[in-house]
Amino acid sequence: MESNPSSVVLETDRLVLRTLVPADLDALAALYADPEVRRYFPDGTRTRKETREELDWIIDVYYGRYGYGLWATVLKETGAFIGRCGLLPWEIEGRTEVEVAYLLDRSHWGRGLATEAARAIAGHAFATLPVDRLICLIDPENSASRNVATRLGMSLLWKDYVDEYGTCDVYALPRDGVLL
Numbered sequence: 542m543e544s545n546p547s548s549v550v551l552e553t554d555r556l557v558l559r560t561l562v563p564a565d566l567d568a569l570a571a572l573y574a575d576p577e578v579r580r581y582f583p584d585g586t587r588t589r590k591e592t593r594e595e596l597d598w599i600i601d602v603y604y605g606r607y608g609y610g611l612w613a614t615v616l617k618e619t620g621a622f623i624g625r626c627g628l629l630p631w632e633i634e635g636r637t638e639v640e641v642a643y644l645l646d647r648s649h650w651g652r653g654l655a656t657e658a659a660r661a662i663a664g665h666a667f668a669t670l671p672v673d674r675l676i677c678l679i680d681p682e683n684s685a686s687r688n689v690a691t692r693l694g695m696s697l698l699w700k701d702y703v704d705e706y707g708t709c710d711v712y713a714l715p716r717d718g719v720l721l
């Protein structure tokens with residue numbers, strides 16, 4: 542794992558999104574150990590070791606190979622690490638798709654922060670990546686996540702999409718207003 546210094550990727554009114562660094566392990570592991578935060582993830586909570594493996598993967602593979610990934614989400618007001626949001630690559634039906642991903646600490650839900658982050662992330666993705674659309678993979682029971690996606694302008698692309706992780710609904714936001 543490289544230990545490059547963190548760099549700012551995006552800024553919104555209330556948030557800074559910056560690259561994750563190995564020193565974020567404690568904060569990320571605390572987030573991933575919360576069963577409420579991980580409720581709709583097929584693999585549930587993560588141990589510190591699993592979180593370290595994911596962090597290594599984000600830094601080495603996502604940043605290194607794709608130039609994007611999940612970013613530390615920091616509240617400007619306090620400087621606190623309150624989540625990780627960003628972009629994830631997927632191969633679906635032979636096509637590379639890019640997901641807008643968001644996960645915040647429970648104490649910061651209900652403030653519009655995930656939607657604020659997701660809007661900035663989607664704008665960044667369309668400005669920097671040659672993608673025709675962005676997607677979200679959402680557990681049908683995860684209404685908070687679905688609400689963020691619909692506030693972002695996404696609509697349902699595939700219901701009950703099944704992959705190796707389970708079943709989810711796929712929402713999409715087209716670049717040009719037409720779902721491809």
Ligand SMILES: CC(C)(COP(=O)(O)OP(=O)(O)OC[C@H]1O[C@@H](n2cnc3c(N)ncnc32)[C@H](O)[C@@H]1OP(=O)(O)O)[C@@H](O)C(=O)NCCC(=O)NCCS
Pocket residue numbers: 577578579581643644645646649650651652653654655656657678679680683685686688689
């Ligand atoms: C998904 C998740 C990020 C959504 O967080 P959230 O706080 O509900 O979403 P938003 O940031 O868009 O906030 C919206 C809420 O804030 C309220 N709000 C308060 N102040 C606001 C403001 N200034 N601007 C906008 N909304 C505001 C909205 O009314 C809305 O409330 P409601 O849910 O009661 O309708 C959060 O539930 C989470 O981290 N879950 C665990 C991880 C997860 O499942 N991620 C998705 C995987 S697909």
